[in-house]
Amino acid sequence: MTLRIRPYTPADREAIVEVCVRTARAGEDARGHLDTPELYAEIWALPYVELEPDLAFVLDDGAAVLGYVLGVADSAAFRERAEREWFPAARARHPRRPDEDPRDGWLLDILHAPLAPEPACVDGFPAHLHVDVLPEAQGGGWGRRLIATLCDELARRGVPGLHLGVAKQNTRALSFYAHLGLERAGEGPGVVYLTLPLTR
Numbered sequence: 264m265t266l267r268i269r270p271y272t273p274a275d276r277e278a279i280v281e282v283c284v285r286t287a288r289a290g291e292d293a294r295g296h297l298d299t300p301e302l303y304a305e306i307w308a309l310p311y312v313e314l315e316p317d318l319a320f321v322l323d324d325g326a327a328v329l330g331y332v333l334g335v336a337d338s339a340a341f342r343e344r345a346e347r348e349w350f351p352a353a354r355a356r357h358p359r360r361p362d363e364d365p366r367d368g369w370l371l372d373i374l375h376a377p378l379a380p381e382p383a384c385v386d387g388f389p390a391h392l393h394v395d396v397l398p399e400a401q402g403g404g405w406g407r408r409l410i411a412t413l414c415d416e417l418a419r420r421g422v423p424g425l426h427l428g429v430a431k432q433n434t435r436a437l438s439f440y441a442h443l444g445l446e447r448a449g450e451g452p453g454v455v456y457l458t459l460p461l462t463r
Contacts, residue, residue, distance in 0.1 A: 271319035298364030330396035384449030
């Protein structure tokens with residue numbers, strides 16, 4: 264299998280949803296655990312490819328997308344734009360209902376709440392990213408290469424640093440990011456914030 268990293272195109276949109284859903288539960292498949300597993304993509308994947316497609320890169324084998332990295336250069340500006348241009352329609356697609364599946368409740372809570380501001384501990388690291396790789400492409404360093412591809416583009420634009428939040432229970436991801444040089448900057452409810460400088 265020959266893999267390559269390339270820029271995202273609109274034809275990859277449905278593949279992005281699939282990869283997001285199949286890795287959403289701390290790297291495991293979310294299908295069968297929610298009534299509406301595509302809620303993960305509505306929150307943590309599709310806004311990025313719709314609003315910042317030039318900072319999206321995919322991993323493919325010539326036949327299918329097996330992973331991606333999605334980023335933004337300015338998290339505060341992205342949050343404001345997403346609240347105007349993405350989340351109103353996403354909330355309309357997934358309204359709260361008295362008969363909603365309780366398994367979807369926590370994701371609907373996130374979807375229907377205004378996006379929270381970035382914590383002060385990540386000041387100076389305005390970019391952030393989401394990276395996911397399907398199991399069949401894991402273990403070959405492709406997650407690291409995807410992140411490096413995005414970081415190179417952010418650095419080329421003069422972005423000083425990036426951050427990301429990782430669930431505290433996702434110890435595998437925390438170990439992976441520490442190996443890449445990201446440092447703990449602080450914690451919030453259930454999440455650890457990590458930062459990485461991009462320009463010196």
